[in-house]
Amino acid sequence: MLFVVSRPGHTRCLWILLAGLCLLQTGCVSRRLMVQSNPPGALVLLEGEEVGYTPVAVDFTYYGTREITLIKDGYETLKVMQPVPAPWYQWPGIDFFSDNLLPHRVTDRRRLSYSMQPKQIPPSEDLLQRADQLRNESRLGP
Template sequence: MPRDGCRWSAWVALLAVVVLTTTGCVKRRMTIRTDPPGALVSVNGEELGPSPVSKSFTYYGDREVELVADGYERRRLVQPTPPPWWNNALTEFVTENLIPLTLRDEREFFYQLQPASTPPQTDVARRAEALRAQAQSRPPDPPPGLFEGLFSN
């Protein structure tokens, strides 16, 4: 009978070693795609590069995304990233530490950029003429007494 007890405790010890050494893992990754591709992507002020671009993340929550492309309107938005159903306050410890599998949470976001609106040619020409006239006009004289005492001997 003692041999069965030793065998049982050996299995329990082996199981404990396996559980403690094979911890769980969650890999989180977000990918941002744009139309047109190649827009410069920044997330929470960190420049990630041209789209499509991917980045690993640790925490769920809202992210501030900024997209910039030549000839397109700059786009700023807040992208929510809620946790999956298996990662909540009750199950997070188990999924992160005890399940001996790697869980993957891949998020993909797609954004359509709008072409930049250009003002009509007549407005551009009128603004250019106004700026040219302003640059060619003589600057106003300073108020009397503004520079008194600066250049005295």
Template sequence: MLTRPGSLAPSLPFARRAVALGLTLLALACSGCVERRYTVRTDPPGALVFINGEEAGISPVSVNYEYYGDRRVTIQAEGYQTIHTELPIRAPWWDNALTGFVSENLIPFTLRDEREFRFTLAPGVTPPTGDLIGRGLQLRQEALQPAPPRPGPFRRFFAF
């Protein structure tokens, strides 16, 4: 479309630039992000923390994650009882199945979901020496017993 000088209709190159600028601004506005992190703290600090069977580090330890749900946590420290527990990590209202796309993609700033879990370690209990020796002797007697006979290949195949 050609326009005469002095007319009010925009020129074609100007319209293309405006569309390109609008698309660029839209792309920049769609750069939202959600950062998720939880921290495990122990009293006393310095305990070894395992999350879902994998070593996470020495407490206090922070872990970034992508998905909500329960985590199996094991906390060990020398001289203290070991803690086995599950951490329930539920999604906040702004990051659920219905609003997740908007909070992840369309909000132009970073949302942070930071959580903290605290554990107090109880001192370890050492059993009396007599009990330990008795358990050791019992295990030795069980180990010296002959193993039960193994079924032949035919019986093993049919599991009877």
């Protein structure tokens, strides 16, 4: 498209129009948390809500400490208070510009990886001894 500007007032309008179009093309910050586990296939709870099975990715809005729980049969349940610090361009004051005025989209991906421990199963003898002990205590009373 070719613009022919014949008057000085039209030039100013054209620049204002171009600046407005540039502002409409601004990007934003996309935040994504990716959780992996060894072994894979663990149920992931983020702040107590199910988000899927590892490996799983979920979008988030705010930075801070997140409660992440991993559950898998045959493995100890893993509960972690995971800090997710804000990058420098999301610090208060700067975040307005990175969220609203950057000419492109910024993607902040956080990859969290956890190793789960196999569940420790006590020997049958120990369980039977503990059961006998509890049974005897209940007969004697407090």
